[in-house]
Amino acid sequence: MIQPMDSLTPAFSPLYQQIKDLILQGLQTGEWKPGEAIPSEMDLAARYRVSQGTVRKAIDELSADNLLVRRQGKGTFVATHAEQQVQYRFLKLQPDSGDSQQEGPADRTIIDCKRQRANADIARALSLRAGDAVLLITRVLSFAGVATILEDIWLPATPFKGLTAERLSTYRGAMYALFETEFGVRMVRAEERIRAVNPDAQQAELLGVTNQAPLLSVERIAFTYNDVPMELRRGLYRTDTRHYRNALS
Amino acid sequence: MIQPMDSLTPAFSPLYQQIKDLILQGLQTGEWKPGEAIPSEMDLAARYRVSQGTVRKAIDELSADNLLVRRQGKGTFVATHAEQQVQYRFLKLQPDSGDSQQEGPADRTIIDCKRQRANADIARALSLRAGDAVLLITRVLSFAGVATILEDIWLPATPFKGLTAERLSTYRGAMYALFETEFGVRMVRAEERIRAVNPDAQQAELLGVTNQAPLLSVERIAFTYNDVPMELRRGLYRTDTRHYRNALS
């Protein structure tokens, strides 16, 4: 039940926070799908019996978290990885000079896609049990013809049942867009751990470098709604003509 | 002059944006110094002849940018690098296991602090002219007794006139806190470019690693108010027991 602020209620939360949670629920249950419009602020205000300003504050925060996108005059939309200007929203590797837009899309080569049992590490990262089934995708990204990123991607097998190397190869668009449209899994945020490492012989071969070449090791865990981890990525990045860019504030 | 919204005015901006700019101006001119309280929302509303809600929206955005900090019941304060829980606000290197808080403060050793003329690279990064005077500080940070970070820090000589190795060594607290209190320079945001590299012989020596050891190269430009660059840092990070952590959303 929606409750106005009240210090006597043991665990009270502001109204806008409750509205935020209700909207979030609509997103998780798929009532509103990525790319679709949610009801207008006035409609939501009527539905939840609160003022438009309260709904507005809830939507403000959700759109600050990149879960919703407001478009003046049109409506408020569920954020999506498809139909986005930038090809890779979470990839921070940029050319040292010039714009990553102008050089055209990366060339993606699937090396492998197989079913495995998760070891302890993988299971912990994905909140699974050791031995649970996972998919392991290995691929290489090349920019301007140069192999630059080699990554292993682990996905829990159940939500991604039916994903094949074939489907990955033929899909045009970001992998996260495919996850949305084919499996209903939307990645919302991610955490990365970065190190400097040397590749092993096989990795060096795939990236066309020696095994003394220093590479960036980027381990990413991506989360869907509700902070549920749905992907583990371990990438090796060449940084001889590119760099990982980060903004601090 | 403060203007309400009006489509006929050629370059109009929302009232709250104008208030935001006015507050920003007070921060830049030092009317309100780091750590101090700014006037209450009601006072500012009266001063600028707008409603409290409009002031509130301006402060909301400034505090989202980490320029102000709200404290319910007390007031709104100018953000500061001093009196902060975390020792290093911009340093994202964390121990692989455990908390960076519990292991105690880093040991800081100043290797060198000298006056130089900026070369083209340094000058461009700091928006100076080649040949302008800069300070170059070289230091090593050690965690739990292990030399982990070696960094060169370039500062424009004029605003930091009088900074010495002696002062840097004796100051207890973050370097950015010293910049605030002694030179009135507050760092507001920063950009980093990260690569994997090998050290040269001298760098390897200072970090106690071989010159085949892969290291993180972190180049940071820090900005004060108004996007003015005031510091260039080039750091080498050991990542054998630590990692650079980043949150993506």
Next chain:
DNA sequence: CAGTGGTCTAGACCACTGG
């Protein structure tokens, strides 16, 4: 033109802090 989000106001009341 109607419908959407965006701005602004005035006023009420709540929650938190410190004297």
Next chain:
DNA sequence: CAGTGGTCTAGACCACTGC
């Protein structure tokens, strides 16, 4: 207790979109 920021409302009007 007074003073601060935090929440919530109701209503007005502006700016943008698409029909």
